[in-house]
Amino acid sequence: MTSTRATLMQVAERAGVSLASTSRALHGTGASKAMVERVRAAAAELGYSADAIGRSLRMKKTSQIAFAVADIGNPVYVEMMRGIHEVLAPHGYRVVVMTTGDTATSATELVRSLNSGFVDGMILIPLRTDDRLITEIRRAPVPVVVIGRALSEHGVSSVSTDSAAGIGQAVRHVRSRGRRRIGFLNGPLDTTPGAARQRGFDAAVRADGFTADRVETEVADDFTVAAGLAAARRLFSRGAGRAERLDAVVAANDLLAIGAIRAAREAGLSVPDDVAVTGMDDTELGRVFLPSLTSVSLGSAERGHAAAGLMLGLTDDPDQPARQVAVGPELIARESTADGSPR
C-alpha cells in the first residue's frame, strides 16, 4: 500500500547497465553470467517484479482468459470453472469471471466486449445460442470456446455433451428398475439444455415403446429447486386421479430432482420405494443428499478441462480450424433409484 513499485528502468540504473540488458538478464536469454548476476541482485534489492500491463501491451498478450456464464452461483458452472482454472493456471493464465446475469448483459454483448482486448480468449456458456451470437463469436478478435452445443460446423470450437442421450440413459435406468409410468421434469424449453433434454426424453420413451398415457411432462420455470418443487407438485397432482401413479421422475438436472423429492415427500410418497428420481449433472448436492441422488454426469469438470485445452490450442494458433470435443454422459446409480418393489 505504501511502497511504490520499481520499474525496469530503475533496476537498470541501479545495476548500471542498459534497459535492454536488464530485460534480457531477467529473462535469461543471451546475457552473460556476470550480467545476469548483477541485474538479479539489483532487482532483488529493489523488490522488482515485472509490470503485467507494460508487458501485455508490448507482447500483445494479456495472459488472461474470460469465463462467461449466466450465473456464477450455479454449482455446475463452479465445477467447470474449477476444471478450467486447473488447466489454465499452470500455463500462466488468469481467469476473469464474467456473468450475463447481474446486469442486463447478454452473451452477445459479452462476446462483443472482447473488442477491448482485456483477455486472450473466452470460454462461454450461453443459455441460448442464436445466429447473432455465432456471428459475433466468429468475428471476435480472440478465440472463443463454447461449452454447450456442438458448433464446429459453424466454425466455432466447442465442447458438447449429449444430454439428450443422457436423459435416455436415465429413462432406461428407471425402466430396468421396473418403473412403468415416468414423469419428465424439465426446465425452460427455450434454453439449449431444456430443448435438448426434451428431445432426449421424447426419443427415449418412443424407442422404449411407451404409450402416451404412461408419460407425463412438466416444465419448470427455471432450473432451480424452488421451480422444480412447484412443477413437481403439478406433476404429482396431475396424475392423482389415475389408476396408476407415476413411479419414476426423470429430472433435467439435480436441482429439479431435489425439488421433485421434496414434492414426493409432501405427497406422502417415499423415494425410491414409491417413486424413483433421477437428476442430471452429478453435483455435490446430489451426491450428499439423502437419499443420494442417481444422476447423469455430464462431466462438468471434464468439460472445463476440455474447453481449456481447446483454448490453449487456439491461443497457440488462432487460425487453426474449429475443433469440437464431446464428453459422454454417464449415469451414476445411487439410492434415489434403488431396487425395491414399487407399490
Place this chain on the structure above:
Amino acid sequence: MTSTRATLMQVAERAGVSLASTSRALHGTGASKAMVERVRAAAAELGYSADAIGRSLRMKKTSQIAFAVADIGNPVYVEMMRGIHEVLAPHGYRVVVMTTGDTATSATELVRSLNSGFVDGMILIPLRTDDRLITEIRRAPVPVVVIGRALSEHGVSSVSTDSAAGIGQAVRHVRSRGRRRIGFLNGPLDTTPGAARQRGFDAAVRADGFTADRVETEVADDFTVAAGLAAARRLFSRGAGRAERLDAVVAANDLLAIGAIRAAREAGLSVPDDVAVTGMDDTELGRVFLPSLTSVSLGSAERGHAAAGLMLGLTDDPDQPARQVAVGPELIARESTADGSPR
C-alpha cells in the same frame, strides 16, 4: 477471430483529425459537437473499441480486482464471489479469480504477486493468518481487503463475522430444544475458522453450565462432508457405551453437519428426533437438504458486498485508514432441530 481491431490512430486518420481530438471526442470532454459527431462516425465505421491494456498502462488502473481463496469450489466462497461481483461490476471492475489450492501457492505468495500490477486490489480469504501474511499485505502496492479475522488493528481492512458467537447461538438453540448432551463437530483447529469456532463452543458450554461429561468434541480432517462423516462416526461410537447418548450435534459448517446426519442415519438414529444437528454458513445445500438444516448464517453474500464496498473506498483513496466491518451471525432454525421429544 479474423478481423483485427482498430486503433485510436486509425480512427483519427479516418476522421481526418488529430489523435488527441479523437480521444477527447470519444470521452466527450472538451470537444466541439461537430468533432464529436465526426469522430463517432469514424469509430462506428471501423468498429472501434478502446484497448483496455493501452488505457490501463496510461491510466495506471487495470479495472480489475482479484478474489483469492483456497478453493473456489467451496459454496461459501462462491456466494461471496457473487456478492463481490454484484457490487464491483456496476463500477466497471472485472473480477479475477485466484486460488491457493491448485498449485502449492500460499496466500502470502498470492499477495506478493500483486507486485506485477495486474489488478487494482485484492479481496482475500486466507485459511490461516500469520504475521508474515499481514506484513505482506501491508506492503502490497494495491489495497487488500481480508475476509475472515478482524484485522484493522494491524492496519488491514477486513470483514469479519463472529463465528464463535454463532456457535454459541447454535448451542443455546439446541439447549432450548431440550437437548442435554452436545457433540461438537469441528474442522481443523489450525485454521482461522476452526480455532474461532472451538473458542465459541468452549465458551458457550461453560456459560451454559455444562459439565464435561455432557460434551464431546471431535475434529474432522477437513471442512467436507466426507471428513465430517468420518469424524461423526467417531463421535457417535465414542458415546455408544454411555448411559446417555448425544442428543445434539453442533457442526462447524454445513458440510460437516451433512456428514453428521449421514453418520446418525447409519447409526440408526433419527434426525431430529434422536439427535438434533446444526450447521453453519446457511448454504443452499443445507436449505434444500432433507431434513432441511438448521444453520448459523454468517452472511456470505453480505460479507462479499461489504468487502467489495471497502475495496471501492480504498481504490478511491488508498491511504485512508483501515476500516473494518462486522457481519453478525444469525441462526436460522429448520427441520434438523425441530421440536420433538428426544428419546
Place this chain on the structure above:
DNA sequence: GTGAAAGCGCTAACAC
C-alpha cells in the same frame, strides 16, 4: 477547440 508530443513499462529489432 484543436494539434503536437511526451510518456506509462516493457520487449525486440537493430547496430556495434
Place this chain on the structure above:
DNA sequence: GTGTTAGCGCTTTCAC
C-alpha cells in the same frame, strides 16, 4: 554480449 531506439495504444499536458 551489450547498448540505443522504436513502438505497443492510450491519455494528457502544453502550445496555439
